[in-house]
Every structure is written in C-alpha cells, then in structure tokens.
C-alpha cells in the first residue's frame with residue numbers, strides 16, 4: 001500500500017548519493033505504487049539550478065542507475081513531476097531559505113517531512129539549527145543522517161548533540177544501508193525462525209565466524225573523502241559491526257525497534273576492547289599497490305589519489321574481534337574489508353567445530369554455513385555425505401545444501417535504500433542506528449585508530465586485485481583458522 005503523502009527534502013542533492021541511490025530507489029518505489037502522486041522530492045544544494053535543470057539531472061540518473069527493463073518512460077515522466085529544486089546553502093542562515101519555506105508552505109502543515117542530510121556530516125548540526133530557526137521543524141518532521149557520523153567518538157557526539165537539539169531521538173534516522181539489504185535482514189529470519197540453527201549458535205558448536213565485505217573498486221573519485229576516512233571508519237565501524245551484531249545478538253523479545261536495538265547494543269558493549277598496544281596482535285591494516293586484473297594493470301592507491309600523493313590511510317582491514325559473553329566465550333569474529341580486492345563479495349562464514357572423533361578413514365571436515373549477503377544472495381551449508389562411487393569402504397564426499405534466493409523466490413532484489421527511504425516516511429526506526437549504538441561502535445574503534453596513528457602496526461602493502469596482505473592470512477593461521485577463499 002502507498003505510504004502517506006510526504007515531502008522529501010534532500011540536502012546535498014547534486015551529489016553522487018542522490019543520483020546513484022536515492023532517486024533510483026524512490027523511482028522503484030513510485031513505480032511499484034508505494035509513493036502517492038501528491039508526494040514531492042525537493043532537492044537542495046548550493047548550485048543555482050532551475051527546477052527543469054535538476055529534473056534533467058534526475059532523468060539522467062534514472063537512465064544511468066535504473067535497469068533499462070525497469071525504466072518505463074511514462075512512469076519516469078510522472079515520477080519526475082514529483083521532483084523540485086531549491087538552491088540553498090543549508091549551513092548558512094541567509095536569505096536563501098525563503099524559497100524552501102514557501103515551497104513547503106504550499107502543502108498542509110501536518111504533511112510528513114523528511115529532511116535527508118547527504119552533505120558533509122560536519123554540517124548536520126548547523127543545518128538542523130537553521131531548519132529549526134526557520135520554523136521548518138514540525139511535529140511530522142524527521143531527519144535522516146547519512147554515515148559517517150563523525151570520525152571518532154568525540155566528533156560523533158558533537159554531531160549527535162547538534163542534531164539532537166532540534167529533533168527528538170525517535171525522529172532521527174541514522175542510515176546504515178547494510179541493514180537495508182534483504183540478506184542482512186534475512187539473518188534475523190534465519191536465526192530466529194529456524195531452531196535448528198539457533199540451538200547451535202554459540203561457542204559450544206561454533207569455532208569461529210568471518211564477516212567479509214570485499215570490493216573490487218578502488219577509491220574512484222572519492223579520494224578526498226576516503227583518504228581522511230580509511231576502511232575502518234568507512235566500512236568496519238558501521239556496516240561490519242552492524243552485521244556482527246545481528247550474527248551475535250541474543251533473540252530480541254520482539255521485532256519492535258528498541259527490542260532489537262537493545263540486543264545489538266549489548267553485543268557492542270561486549271566487544272573485547274582492542275587497546276593501542278593490542279593492535280599488532282589483533283589487527284592488520286593494508287594499502288593496495290599496483291596490481292593486475294587479467295591483462296589489465298591496476299593502479300595503486302597513491303596513484304589513484306593523484307600525482308605525488310603520500311598517505312598512510314588503510315584501504316584494507318582485518319581484525320580479530322571477540323564478543324565476551326556467555327554465549328560466545330572467546331569465539332573469534334574475524335572482520336575484513338578492503339578496496340581493490342580479488343572479488344566483490346560480502347558474506348558471513350560460520351565455521352562449526354569438527355566432529356570430536358571420526359569412525360571414517362578420513363576425518364570429516366567441519367560443517368560450514370556461508371551466508372552470502374551479495375552478490376549471488378543465498379545460504380549454503382556444507383555437509384559430508386557418502387561418496388556414491390563404488391569402493392569397498394564407506395568413503396566421504398563434500399556436498400552443499402544450497403539456497404540461491406533469487407532462483408528460489410523468483411523475485412528482484414531491491415536496493416537497500418528502497419526499503420529504508422520509505423521506512424523513514426512510515427516512521428519505523430527498526431533498521432536505523434540508535435545514538436548509543438554509534439557511540440559504542442566508536443568507543444571500540446577509537447583505540448584501534450589511535451594505535452594505528454601511533455604506528456604500532458605496520459601498514460602492509462597488497463597488490464590490487466588480491467585478497468589483501470599476507471599478514472591477514474597469518475592473523476587466522478595463528479589459531480589454525482583460514483579465510484574462506486583458502487578453504
């Protein structure tokens with residue numbers, strides 16, 4: 001069913017995120033009948049564009065980022081009618097606000113308003129203050145904050161304080177697009193609708209867990225942002241920790257937002273702190289150098305940044321995390337993410353313990369559950385079966401119990417933003433991050449960043465197109481463990 005009529009006001013509307021993700025996601029929801037024709041999508045940015053100019057850019061974005069088969073010209077035209085533009089510097093309390101004010105005033109005062117902040121995070125507080133001073137924060141207003149929320153605990157608190165002065169916590173939607181991925185939400189179904197897994201879900205049966213988000217892209221045009229951020233802030237502090245929470249948490253009492261978020265928070269609090277002195281033992285950081293992809297030569301990170309660049313920013317991280325709780329004991333949760341790796345793949349590997357004893361000629365390998373977040377979404381459980389080739393002994397052979405979701409359900413996998421953008425309109429925060437989660441995640445990440453800043457562990461080079469530095473392998477080998485691609 002369609003959501004209530006809304007105005008979506010995007011700050012930073014000429015940016016990459018709006019074009020690549022927000023407009024295409026809203027188009028799909030509109031096409032599927034979930035967005036009423038009276039809704040408005042109001043882009044704002046500093047560029048002095050006309051409404052028609054911005055609609056032209058939006059149209060181009062649809063052509064570039066919506067699958068051709070899904071782009072119906074008539075639907076696209078009607079969708080573009082929802083799109084408006086106001087030239088505005090949201091961070092300045094200047095004379096550009098009246099245009100937005102009068103546009104918003106054309107709608108009834110109780111219409112749902114979503115202020116989507118896709119600008120530099122340092123501006124979030126200022127924009128909210130201006131919205132409030134201009135009298136634009138109504139009872140029905142919500143604000144969406146894109147990551148990164150700060151670069152450490154202190155800056156995150158400053159941002160959250162700034163926004164929190166003008167919006168109550170339950171009207172603040174901190175987006176982590178990994179939570180919008182179907183397969184990440186499916187973790188909740190897999191774990192809590194299938195006792196067969198949940199009964200084994202602890203250190204009793206699980207030897208270790210791996211969570212990988214590997215990308216083949218480099219920093220592309222995002223060097224200036226990325227070089228200040230690095231893989232820990234860009235991927236681990238948010239996306240991978242959120243996935244870790246869903247893998248490690250206890251069953252929530254219900255699917256109500258705070259019920260779920262309370263359980264995630266407990267996991268974040270139970271993470272074993274990694275002090276600056278521990279970083280050499282528990283973390284690996286790397287930076288890609290030039291490499292090969294087939295015949296193609298791939299540039300190194302410094303080359304990607306530009307001529308004469310120097311940088312000690314990590315483009316790869318591997319960490320041995322531990323959740324110190326009764327359920328998990330000291331089970332390692334290996335987290336890994338990097339740019340310019342061998343494959344684009346986000347997945348969770350649950351490595352079960354091996355049988356204590358074998359009655360077979362060869363010891364059966366331990367079972368493994370692989371949850372593929374993307375691409376090729378699905379779940380695979382590896383099992384030992386009897387080898388059907390006739391021999392005189394009962395020999396074993398490995399096989400997979402496999403569900404490939406797209407094939408199983410014959411349905412399109414929506415982009416993560418599609419669900420999240422409309423959840424904000426519906427006022428459902430279950431897939432968004434509460435302030436205390438952000439804080440707990442930074443509290444864990446900060447000492448690691450500090451240890452790195454003090455050079456307590458070497459920045460390891462790895463060739464573009466590889467699985468990362470050798471040290472990442474060694475991190476697991478110490479405990480007799482292996483990354484999935486080596487198994």
Ligand code: BG6
Nearest residue numbers: 147177213215234235239346374
């Ligand atoms: C973003 C990061 O949050 O996630 C990017 O800023 C990264 O650097 C992206 O490329 C990865 O998202 P996905 O959905 O492609 O795994």
